[in-house]
Amino acid sequence: xxxxxxxxxxxxxxxxxxxxxxxxxxxxxxxxxxxxxxxxxxxxxxxxxxxxxxxxxxxxxxxxxxxxxxxxxxxxxxxxxxxxxxxxxxxxxxxxxxxxxxxxxxxxxxxxxxxxxxxxxxxxxxxxxxxxxxxxxxxxxxxxxxxxxxxxxxxxxxxxxxxxxxxxxxxxxxxxxxxxxxxxxxxxxxxxxxxxxxxxxxxxxxxxxxxxxxxxxxxxxxxxxxxxxxxxxxxxxxxxxxxxxxxxxxxxxxxxx
Amino acid sequence: xxxxxxxxxxxxxxxxxxxxxxxxxxxxxxxxxxxxxxxxxxxxxxxxxxxxxxxxxxxxxxxxxxxxxx
Numbered sequence: 001x002x003x004x005x006x007x008x009x010x011x012x013x014x015x016x017x018x019x020x021x022x023x024x025x026x027x028x029x030x031x032x033x034x035x036x037x038x039x040x041x042x043x044x045x046x047x048x049x050x051x052x053x054x055x056x057x058x059x060x061x062x063x064x065x066x067x068x069x070x071x072x073x074x075x076x077x078x079x080x081x082x083x084x085x086x087x088x089x090x091x092x093x094x095x096x097x098x099x100x101x102x103x104x105x106x107x108x109x110x111x112x113x114x115x116x117x118x119x120x121x122x123x124x125x126x127x128x129x130x131x132x133x134x135x136x137x138x139x140x141x142x143x144x145x146x147x148x149x150x151x152x153x154x155x156x157x158x159x160x161x162x163x164x165x166x167x168x169x170x171x172x173x174x175x176x177x178x179x180x181x182x183x184x185x186x187x188x189x190x191x192x193x194x195x196x197x198x199x200x201x202x203x204x205x206x207x208x209x210x211x212x213x214x215x216x217x218x219x220x221x222x223x224x225x226x227x228x229x230x231x232x233x234x235x236x237x238x239x240x241x242x243x244x245x246x247x248x249x250x251x252x253x254x255x256x257x
Numbered sequence: 258x259x260x261x262x263x264x265x266x267x268x269x270x271x272x273x274x275x276x277x278x279x280x281x282x283x284x285x286x287x288x289x290x291x292x293x294x295x296x297x298x299x300x301x302x303x304x305x306x307x308x309x310x311x312x313x314x315x316x317x318x319x320x321x322x323x324x325x326x327x
Contacts, residue, residue, distance in 0.1 A: 018321075018322065019320075019321040020321045042319040043319065043321065044317050044320075045320045047316045049267070049282060049316070056319070057320055068319070070319065073322050074322075087290040087297055087317045088317075089290075090290035090298065090300065091319060
């Protein structure tokens, strides 16, 4: 059994999914089920005081089946992210956090300096920190040194669906990292997820690629299979690339020679 | 008394405990986290933490969001 361990938890699925942008909670629930994911990320937001009619996200998510990973999406400073992480811990009774500190609204690229600072503050408080970062091997190393339980470099900008933009950086990060590597953001379709896994990622986290697909439930299943296929291919060890052909059939005993 | 609740001015008779405040707002305390004057409260502190005039309260819960809300 090919298990996926982060900090003190072990999962059989290497796909982590989000809860945003779904057309309805029912579609989200079906997509989660089809994805086979065991970990789901959720955002922490102010309760709407004046309109209490909105149902809670937790009405739809079976927390006995899924492990909830609070995120700090939308935070722009280390301080905001740390406060949000602490609130998420109390709301969810878990000390895990997908740490995001956004540096720029247009690209949603992380502010790596603030991200490292927030990681340094949260790790001593007992948090299992999973930071969303750029695909920069040096930043990943600093996050690891700061005590991150995994590193989560982007494949491409959040929600862009562009796929893995810098495969070589991910290879370098893979080679250097001693903690799990999760490709977070940028996946557009199944082959992108498979490629991330073939490059040696331990897992893939996505939201828009599934929630924004024309058929989110079918895409969720496609992603499940792609992550599994990419993982198996990585473990199996691909053949080296060659410039010229190399016949698969015997070259002796050909008729007429 | 007046408190700042999720960033907005809010009138409420008090002082009162955090649990009493949640009850008045009809919020299920098991589903939320509360920050009192920038300190995140443990759930078992909801019953003993007093909210007073001028206090700042943040009440949050989980919403849908994957990576970043679009």
